[in-house]
Amino acid sequence: MSDQQLRVVVLISGSGSNLQAIIDEKEAGTLPIEICAVISNKEDVRGLERASHHGIPTKVLDHKHFNSREEFDQELMLVIDSFCPDLVVLAGFMRILTPEFTNHYLGRMLNIHPSLLPKYQGLHTHKRALEAGDKEHGVTVHFVTAELDGGPAVIQARVPVLDGDTESMLAARVLEQEHVIYPRAILWFAEGRLRMCNGQALLDDQIIHV
Known part of the structure; x- marks a missing residue:
């Protein structure tokens, strides 16, 4: 480093x-x-x-x-x-x-979005996941492009959707994971391991598949 x-x-x-x-x-x-x-x-x-x-x-x-x-x-x-x-x-x-x-x-801006992209781009992601009856939900760090929440994903974290979950309960569980994976993605970028090339996210020169 x-x-x-x-x-x-x-x-x-x-x-x-x-x-x-x-x-x-x-x-x-x-x-x-x-x-x-x-x-x-x-x-x-x-x-x-x-x-x-x-x-x-x-x-x-x-x-x-x-x-x-x-x-x-x-x-x-x-x-x-x-x-x-x-x-x-x-x-x-x-x-x-x-x-x-x-x-x-381009290639030097990251965003964090509370869904398992490409699912639920935009707002009200927790409500949409609950209404869809999803069994799991989560969060994505991605490079930012002109497409809303559409840039290549860097890292995701998944959480279970539990019986009786409310939006706030699910949001809190997702937020815990946000605080884990966002610093990790930034660390990869700081170490020179993470970059964007030809519309794809690469870690250690390997295309990231989340």
């Missing part, structure tokens, strides 16, 4: 529990990254407090102050690039991104 730490910018919209999991791994010495900034599209969210508590620079860029999605994304790119990141991490960033934005960071 290189002594050079991977420069990471994290984008959030809410509580930042995945951000906290990443911070915890970094502070434990198991994740060789520098979190250069945490950027939120909403003010007064807990994720910003988490970042500030750990001395991480924060920035709020309120999407409601822009006339279009394109204008917001262009400004967001300028803000992100001012921190010169090697990797952009979406951790509960609740925005649909423009192709210009996703192409700008």
Whole structure:
């Protein structure tokens, strides 16, 4: 592993529990990254407090102050690039991104989505899994492309759907696994083992099949 730490910018919209999991791994010495900034599209969210508590620079860029999605994304790119990141991490960033934005960071932007992609792209994944009568549910870390929740998968974790599960019960079980696999995927990227090539995710130069 290189002594050079991977420069990471994290984008959030809410509580930042995945951000906290990443911070915890970094502070434990198991994740060789520098979190250069945490950027939120909403003010007064807990994720910003988490970042500030750990001395991480924060920035709020309120999407409601822009006339279009394109204008917001262009400004967001300028803000992100001012921190010169090697990797952009979406951790509960609740925005649909423009192709210009996703192409700008192609191969160096990761997202975590609470379903076993390609199942249940978009919102309300736990409700949809319950309504479908699925026996298992889970979470996927993937590279971000212009297709919503459609980039190549890096790693998945599966959880059982139990009799009597509610959305919140299932969500909590999935969230535990999110906090495990997201830092792992970032570690692989930091170690130079994970990359995207020709629309596929590769680990140690082998195509990832989840």
